Amino acid sequence: LAANSELPMTFVQALLAIGYRPIPLSGAPGQKVVDIAIQRTLDALVEREADVLLVSHDGDFLAQVEAVAAQLVRALDIIASQRAISRTLALGYSQGGHAALWASRVAPRYAPELTMLGTVAIAPASQITTIVPLFQQPGTPSLGYFNSMSGFGLYVMSGLNHARPDVHALDYLTPVGREWVAKSRNLCVHDLVVALRTVAPGTLYARSTSSSPAFMAALRDYAGIPATGFVRPVRLEQGLTDDVVSPIGTLALQDQLRAAGVAVAMGVYPGDHMAVTRQSMADTMGTVARYFR
Numbered sequence: 551l552a553a554n555s556e557l558p559m560t561f562v563q564a565l566l567a568i569g570y571r572p573i574p575l576s577g578a579p580g581q582k583v584v585d586i587a588i589q590r591t592l593d594a595l596v597e598r599e600a601d602v603l604l605v606s607h608d609g610d611f612l613a614q615v616e617a618v619a620a621q622l623v624r625a626l627d628i629i630a631s632q633r634a635i636s637r638t639l640a641l642g643y644s645q646g647g648h649a650a651l652w653a654s655r656v657a658p659r660y661a662p663e664l665t666m667l668g669t670v671a672i673a674p675a676s677q678i679t680t681i682v683p684l685f686q687q688p689g690t691p692s693l694g695y696f697n698s699m700s701g702f703g704l705y706v707m708s709g710l711n712h713a714r715p716d717v718h719a720l721d722y723l724t725p726v727g728r729e730w731v732a733k734s735r736n737l738c739v740h741d742l743v744v745a746l747r748t749v750a751p752g753t754l755y756a757r758s759t760s761s762s763p764a765f766m767a768a769l770r771d772y773a774g775i776p777a778t779g780f781v782r783p784v785r786l787e788q789g790l791t792d793d794v795v796s797p798i799g800t801l802a803l804q805d806q807l808r809a810a811g812v813a814v815a816m817g818v819y820p821g822d823h824m825a826v827t828r829q830s831m832a833d834t835m836g837t838v839a840r841y842f843r
Contacts, residue, residue, distance in 0.1 A: 791822045
């Protein structure tokens with residue numbers, strides 16, 4: 551657990567209750583404490599008979615993952631053969647919340663042999679197809695603090711360019727925009743947000759993305775969350791002072807799911823994007839427990 555300022559005691563108590571021994575870690579300014587913890591854990595597992603499954607796009611773990619490649623393959627084989635899992639749920643935070651919603655929706659078709667019990671999405675990224683294009687207009691002046699919202703669009707453009715090369719996403723960018731897309735591939739969201747605070751959104755785009763029906767269709771396919779197709783309950787959890795994932799966006803998602811007939815519930819907490827994980831922990835664990843009853 552990262553413990554530079556305070557310990558999330560609710561989370562600590564939950565871990566102790568299910569038999570885990572939390573180890574507090576701290577680091578110097580600029581150090582990624584959680585990343586260091588994962589690296590050290592992987593290093594230790596090389597010497598043990600253990601199965602490891604780490605799902606990450608982060609290159610920081612490449613050396614450690616290569617060292618435990620055999621364990622990773624074995625874990626994947628177990629999951630694929632369904633010797634270890636019969637009932638499951640989807641749980642994620644932030645972009646992982648977006649992924650959890652997608653996993654829950656496609657699971658009955660993609661893995662019908664699994665019993666999907668439900669979903670918990672904490673501060674899930676949503677309304678991407680509505681919000682991102684607003685900051686992708688040529689000539690948009692500096693928006694001050696809100697310049698940082700362009701960062702999410704840059705991530706989307708990079709990913710869409712890879713997933714849908716037929717859309718030619720990078721053609722919508724100015725040379726400056728292409729430079730920032732390249733930078734975004736090596737920056738975590740906080741660092742990118744800080745770096746973009748003095749960059750006017752309009753300097754990044756040569757063409758409006760929303761003016762292209764082909765682009766918008768690809769964006770909806772790539773980053774949208776359909777409201778239909780959920781066969782099990784969904785719980786959303788959101789911090790009211792979150793300036794990364796808008797509370798308004800999550801409320802809109804709840805309304806969209808409810809209108810589509812999904813059994814959706816939502817918990818609201820006073821904190822920001824980081825604090826919501828601690829503040830919602832008891833409700834998260836309680837929901838997980840109910841799913842498995």
